[in-house]
Amino acid sequence: MPQAIHFISIGGSAMHNLAIALQQQGYIITGSDDTIYDPSRSRLLQHGLLPVETGWFPEKIHAGLSAVIVGMHALVDNPELVKAQELGLPIFSYPEFLYQQSQQKQRVVIAGSHGKTTITAIILHVLQYHNRSFDYLVGEQIHGFETMAKLTSDSPVIIIEGDEYASSPIDSQPKFLHYHPHIALISGIAWDHVNLYPTWEAYVDQFELLAEAMPKGGILVFDESDDMLDVIGQKERADITKVPYQAHKSEIIDNQTFLVDKQGNKILVQLFGDYNLKNISGAMTICDRIGITENQFYEAIPSFKPVALRLEKIAERISSDSNKRIIIRDFAHSPAKVEASIEAVKKQYSTEKLYAILELHSFSSLSKSFLIEYKNTLSAADVAVVYFNINAQPYRDQIDPITTQDVERSFGRSDLNVFTESDKMQRFLIDNKSEADVFLFMSSGNFDQIDLNTLSSQLL
Structure with a gap:
């Protein structure tokens, strides 16, 4: 009889992949989550593992389970986790x-x-x-x-x-x-x-x-x-x-x-x-x-092809006179990563004019006490742009939210372009595209749902 394993928070990135891997080894897999987004949703559906309903269902936890694997998205009082503890079932994190x-x-x-x-x-x-x-x-x-x-x-x-x-x-x-x-x-x-x-x-x-x-x-x-x-x-x-x-x-x-x-x-x-x-x-x-x-x-x-969002070239145009315009996106968001990514692009394209666009998206980057860590990280860029969304959850979670003036002071560039509205940032880039050779977009988010492929077409 195959072993049965239940995943609490099956929609997580590592969690749903582990669930699929175990199913392929013959385990009986079930799971729950209160929110499941793509690509997790599509891949769980493809393998027949997508929960019929979102939410937590203690009745899914029973003595016949060989193990329960719990992800970080669950809380300590998660009803399925509580039920597993009451039954004395083996409970693991996915690394365990x-x-x-x-x-x-x-x-x-x-x-x-x-x-x-x-x-x-x-x-x-x-x-x-x-x-x-x-x-x-x-x-x-x-x-x-x-x-x-x-x-x-x-x-x-x-x-x-x-x-x-x-x-x-x-x-x-x-x-x-x-x-x-x-x-x-x-x-x-x-x-x-x-x-x-x-x-x-x-x-x-x-x-x-x-x-x-x-x-x-x-x-x-x-x-x-x-x-x-x-x-x-x-x-x-x-x-x-x-x-x-x-x-x-x-x-x-x-x-x-x-x-x-x-x-x-x-x-x-x-x-x-x-x-x-x-x-x-x-x-x-x-x-x-x-x-x-x-x-x-x-x-x-x-x-070997670069991992998505790791200095990934997503668009390029070479004109008849050999002039280039290149669009690169990168996952850089911490100060050291931002500085290193800009320097890498500037070194690779040493004669081209570089526009570096950074989104402050993580809790740390939107923290007033941490913001000073970004001082001089954009120095190597010819033109520097910083965007942050004042409606994003990490921003709203801040006790003392940053302001545009805080950003201007912290980065140490008098010519820094700061935006809090994505449409205005896009218009700035499009209006100045003839001045740029390379656009480097850096974020652990998505610039407030910007379609970078569409924007890239406009910039090229």
């Missing part, structure tokens, strides 16, 4: 359950404030290119993979993108601590999410805990150019192998990035920017540790 299912595998965890999705995606691409057997969990839908999770009984290794946030409403421990990795990579540390970690020290402590929790014989891979990581990585730990990495050697030729190997050969890649060169180097280091040679890595990496 993933560990339970992978105890006989080599576990590789990719962590860090930035780059972890790209690093994980590169590793998965290289392994798939060479027809290796592996399981995985990645935080975004990536090219060449139908789901964001795969869990089988026979794959010898699992690659997990692990984050530092709470595991479930009843477990505040960071997710990545549940995985007990044999190999862990930390890509970089940049403070964000002040609503969860109100101080820099509290945030850094989570990565220190990950390093301290490495088992004997474990391998800790880290970006040695990150000052804080260098301190964590170089700390003496018994029976732990420390493997630092730096940005891969490269050259930019005609706005294209080439890796340069030890023999001086040039390998064209679709990624660019110092952060991505570090991501490539980190992924290559992990691949070396799980049986992929340098030559095999260089064979696979040219066909």
Whole structure:
């Protein structure tokens, strides 16, 4: 008889992918959620897992369940969770359950404030290119993979993108601590999410805990150019192998990035920017540790396509006189990411005029006390635009909401263009498009439901 598992908050990104992966392994899967959006909704419907009704139904919780997996969207008083506790059923967060299912595998965890999705995606691409057997969990839908999770009984290794946030409403421990990795990579540390970690020290402590929790014989891979990581990585730990990495050697030729190997050969890649060169180097280091040679890595990496919203070129126009206009979007939202993304684009397109457009969307970015962290982050852009929506929930949650004047003061640019209405921001960009060569849109949101494809057509 197949085991039955119920998901509380099945509509979550990782949750619905894990549900699909377990169904494909023969488990009987049920789930509930009070809101389910696409792409989760469509994918659950495709696999016959979309709940008939939204909401919470304690009657779905019964003694015949082998396990209940609870997501962060649920609250501690969720009626289904309460019923599961009353029945004494095994209750897991998804990282706890993933560990339970992978105890006989080599576990590789990719962590860090930035780059972890790209690093994980590169590793998965290289392994798939060479027809290796592996399981995985990645935080975004990536090219060449139908789901964001795969869990089988026979794959010898699992690659997990692990984050530092709470595991479930009843477990505040960071997710990545549940995985007990044999190999862990930390890509970089940049403070964000002040609503969860109100101080820099509290945030850094989570990565220190990950390093301290490495088992004997474990391998800790880290970006040695990150000052804080260098301190964590170089700390003496018994029976732990420390493997630092730096940005891969490269050259930019005609706005294209080439890796340069030890023999001086040039390998064209679709990624660019110092952060991505570090991501490539980190992924290559992990691949070396799980049986992929340098030559095999260089064979696979040219066909790797950037993860959506990671310096992703979404539109381009080249005129008859070879003039270019390029539209790029990026997930950058924390100060360090914003600065790095702008510098990467400016370096890649060194002779073009860059318009950088940033949406303040996260709770941290809309916090008056945190806003000063953005000082000088837009300096490399030729023209800088900041947008924030005063009707957005993160803005309304602020005790002391920011103003346009706060933004102008904090970023340290006297020529900063600040907008709180998306139509006015769009009109500004369209009116000035003839002055720009490259538009870089940066946000963890969507600029108040702007259709970037339509806007891109107007800008081109």
